[in-house]
Amino acid sequence: MKIAVCAKYVPEATAQRRLDPQTMRLDRSGEGALNQFDVHAVEEALKLKEAGPEAEAVEVVIVSLGPERALEAMRKALAMGADRVVLVSDEGAAGSDLVATSRALAAALEREGADLVLFGQQANDSDGAVLWAAVADRLQRPLISQVAELAHENGKVRGKRQTEFGYDVIEAPLPAVVAVSDAINEPRYPSLKGIMGAKKKPQETVSLGDLGVSADEVGEAGSRTEVYALGEPPARGDTVKIEDDGSGAEKILEFLQEKKAI
Amino acid sequence: MKSLVFLEHHEGKLQKDSLGVLGKAAGLGGEVEAVLLGDGVEGLAAEAGRHGASRVHVADDVLLAAPLPQPRVDALESLLGEGGHDTVLFAASVLSADVAAGLAARLDAGLNWDLTDLAEEDGRLVGKRPALGDSIYVDVGWTSEPRLALIRSGTFEPAETGGSAEVVKIEPRLQDFSLAARMVEQAHEESEGPSIEDADVIVAGGRGLGGPESFALVEELAKALGGAVAATRAVVDAGWYPYAAQVGQTGKTVSPKLYVGVGISGAIQHKVGMQSSGVIVAINKDPNAPIFEYADFGVVGDLHEIVPKLTELVRARKAA
Ligand SMILES: Cc1cc2nc3c(=O)[nH]c(=O)nc-3n(C[C@H](O)[C@H](O)[C@H](O)COP(=O)(O)OP(=O)(O)OC[C@H]3O[C@@H](n4cnc5c(N)ncnc54)[C@H](O)[C@@H]3O)c2cc1C
Numbered sequence: 001m002k003i004a005v006c007a008k009y010v011p012e013a014t015a016q017r018r019l020d021p022q023t024m025r026l027d028r029s030g031e032g033a034l035n036q037f038d039v040h041a042v043e044e045a046l047k048l049k050e051a052g053p054e055a056e057a058v059e060v061v062i063v064s065l066g067p068e069r070a071l072e073a074m075r076k077a078l079a080m081g082a083d084r085v086v087l088v089s090d091e092g093a094a095g096s097d098l099v100a101t102s103r104a105l106a107a108a109l110e111r112e113g114a115d116l117v118l119f120g121q122q123a124n125d126s127d128g129a130v131l132w133a134a135v136a137d138r139l140q141r142p143l144i145s146q147v148a149e150l151a152h153e154n155g156k157v158r159g160k161r162q163t164e165f166g167y168d169v170i171e172a173p174l175p176a177v178v179a180v181s182d183a184i185n186e187p188r189y190p191s192l193k194g195i196m197g198a199k200k201k202p203q204e205t206v207s208l209g210d211l212g213v214s215a216d217e218v219g220e221a222g223s224r225t226e227v228y229a230l231g232e233p234p235a236r237g238d239t240v241k242i243e244d245d246g247s248g249a250e251k252i253l254e255f256l257q258e259k260k261a262i
Numbered sequence: 263m264k265s266l267v268f269l270e271h272h273e274g275k276l277q278k279d280s281l282g283v284l285g286k287a288a289g290l291g292g293e294v295e296a297v298l299l300g301d302g303v304e305g306l307a308a309e310a311g312r313h314g315a316s317r318v319h320v321a322d323d324v325l326l327a328a329p330l331p332q333p334r335v336d337a338l339e340s341l342l343g344e345g346g347h348d349t350v351l352f353a354a355s356v357l358s359a360d361v362a363a364g365l366a367a368r369l370d371a372g373l374n375w376d377l378t379d380l381a382e383e384d385g386r387l388v389g390k391r392p393a394l395g396d397s398i399y400v401d402v403g404w405t406s407e408p409r410l411a412l413i414r415s416g417t418f419e420p421a422e423t424g425g426s427a428e429v430v431k432i433e434p435r436l437q438d439f440s441l442a443a444r445m446v447e448q449a450h451e452e453s454e455g456p457s458i459e460d461a462d463v464i465v466a467g468g469r470g471l472g473g474p475e476s477f478a479l480v481e482e483l484a485k486a487l488g489g490a491v492a493a494t495r496a497v498v499d500a501g502w503y504p505y506a507a508q509v510g511q512t513g514k515t516v517s518p519k520l521y522v523g524v525g526i527s528g529a530i531q532h533k534v535g536m537q538s539s540g541v542i543v544a545i546n547k548d549p550n551a552p553i554f555e556y557a558d559f560g561v562v563g564d565l566h567e568i569v570p571k572l573t574e575l576v577r578a579r580k581a582a
């Protein structure tokens with residue numbers, strides 16, 4: 001069995017993020033990392049691998065669309081135990097929206113032909129929580145999203161997921177696409193051995209041409225949305241943020257009294 | 263402009279957010295139509311008419327009974343193939359996000375999500391989208407038609423216009439792969455568990471608590487303040503706390519006088535359920551946590567230090 005995990009290279013969660021007023025795109029010049037939400041998808045793939053009778057027979061492949069330096073961030077997944085990385089990297093892909101990104105990613109996934117494609121809950125820069133549905137449609141595969149509990153048996157996957165009304169249980173035959181929630185598991189930390197071994201695992205960078213995707217299908221040319229302008233959000237009023245120096249609790253109480261909230 | 267609004271329904275009722283989006287579409291002008299997909303849903307068309315739809319396309323089919331996205335993409339594809347609609351609007355939900363994104367791929371149509379407003383400006387449709395944890399607003403648009411948009415939950419209030427809709431039956435052809443996923447058990451409204459909607463004070467706990475046992479800290483503080491306990495999806499999904507206490511897009515919408523968030527990052531999907539609270543206090547050890555963007559008073563620190571102390575202080579002050 002082959003499991004592909006779609007993982008994104010995003011700005012470090014602790015970094016201040018900004019949109020570049022010139023390009024109106026996210027400023028990606030700072031430190032980047034593997035999207036934390038996707039670490040849960042990697043963990044779930046590894047759990048499925050380890051749960052089977054023959055762990056060796058299950059391959060976990062990380063598939064990512066991003067800049068060259070994303071490869072380094074993807075090594076974290078290899079250090080955790082994933083087998084291989086395929087990075088789709090191409091100047092022409094910059095500025096891709098949902099339509100264009102899903103096309104490039106679907107092409108890479110077609111090439112892999114994985115039995116199960118896993119996604120994380122959301123990219124921390126786009127907050128879309130939508131890409132899987134576009135990719136599943138392009139791959140013409142059944143989809144289960146927002147999965148908080150996943151089971152795999154007899155060529156089927158079964159996912160429990162939350163909606164506005166409570167919990168659904170959905171089943172789909174493989175090959176399928178599954179997007180997991182951030183509560184599905186506690187991701188492991190890479191071991192020292194894992195970290196040492198990661199560098200030696202196969203890491204392939206492919207271009208869009210390699211995947212048979214033409215330049216006008218990706219990037220700005222292949223996108224169907226655009227950004228017109230950037231602006232400040234309406235202020236919500238005064239917000240105060242203090243460091244706890246041991247008096248944090250007192251400060252909260254004072255604030256509540258001042259606001260007559262207590 | 264000729265828009266189509268995707269109407270979501272559950273247990274025989276149209277969703278409030280869908281009706282709100284319908285009202286917004288009517289306000290934008292042009293022709294406003296709606297689409298209802300399900301099994302035995304024709305009866306809901308009249309209510310859509312009262313909320314601004316002039317025509318409702320209805321597919322009643324057992325294959326559409328379960329709220330699964332993929333057959334709905336097929337249905338919308340064939341409806342849009344008949345031509346005419348330049349804009350398709352969805353109220354964001356777990357279901358409609360997957361429908362909208364699947365449709366975007368199917369039609370190579372642009373999708374903008376998490377919009378909090380739509381307006382005609384200089385002859386083009388512009389979506390207002392708060393981005394990067396609501397730290398910036400972006401005006402977004404589309405370069406082709408149809409234009410697809412997901413509207414952030416809770417954005418528009420429904421308003422009756424008193425109109426009536428013509429019902430047009432449709433019989434979409436569904437694809438095999440769209441029917442491959444099967445609903446084994448469908449969610450239904452749970453009435454058990456605590457009610458948090460009427461509470462004046464809410465203390466909410468998130469994954470920062472570290473484990474279900476730490477909810478005791480939150481419960482103690484809530485008790486001292488005379489309030490109710492709430493939770494994020496992350497801890498509900500993990501089984502630390504009941505779903506009935508969840509605040510956010512897929513949980514409850516609350517507006518207490520005081521909301522205290524403990525070990526909660528403050529994701530947008532959580533924020534939409536509590537942003538209208540009177541006073542928001544946050545305790546989080548990460549100074550960059552998004553919740554500090556909208557908390558009236560935030561303390562950067564360890565909840566295990568701060569919460570028990572705060573509980574003691576509140577108790578002492580109430581006793582005094
Ligand atoms: C379609 C969809 C719908 C969703 N609906 C909802 C919804 O209805 N409600 C909802 O809540 N979420 C919802 N989510 C999930 C949401 O995106 C977030 O994943 C979730 O809210 C995160 O929960 P959290 O804040 O508890 O966990 P995290 O994001 O993991 O945050 C935990 C926080 O605790 C802090 N922390 C850790 N240790 C300590 C300590 N010792 N002291 C102080 N602070 C500490 C950390 O700094 C961190 O900020 C939805 C997501 C999607 C995609």
Ligand SMILES: Nc1ncnc2c1ncn2[C@@H]1O[C@H](COP(=O)(O)O)[C@@H](O)[C@H]1O
Binds near residue numbers: 009037129
């Ligand atoms: N550039 C990318 N490369 C690989 N996977 C991605 C990429 N962007 C998003 N994803 C995957 O899609 C999920 C949802 O992303 P989004 O819809 O952008 O929030 C993420 O959690 C990832 O699993």
